[in-house]
Amino acid sequence: RPSGAGQPVAEEAPECPGPEEPCRRRLRTAFSAEQISTLESSFQRQQYLGAAERRQLAGRMRLSEVQIKTWFQNRRMKLKRQL
Numbered sequence: 001r002p003s004g005a006g007q008p009v010a011e012e013a014p015e016c017p018g019p020e021e022p023c024r025r026r027l028r029t030a031f032s033a034e035q036i037s038t039l040e041s042s043f044q045r046q047q048y049l050g051a052a053e054r055r056q057l058a059g060r061m062r063l064s065e066v067q068i069k070t071w072f073q074n075r076r077m078k079l080k081r082q083l
Helices: 033-045 051-061 064-080
Strands: 008-010 028-031
Touching: 033 051, 033 064, 051 064
Parallel strands: none
Antiparallel strands: 008 028
16 A cells, blocks of 8 residues: 555646746545545445535545545546446
């Protein structure tokens, strides 16, 4: 298991909007295999999480609620593309 799993890692910086706006790096989370397995099994049971379920899963996995929410949104879009 790589150290720092579940932690944001830097990805390529998007185009800078202009000289008055500083460039900001978008961070991408590198999920561990264990985290992905847990997220996938949760997704198989329920494709949409309520706030309480999201909070509980985030606490158990040591991820933020936003990371959980985004993962579920992306996973639903992946499923939609596959169908």
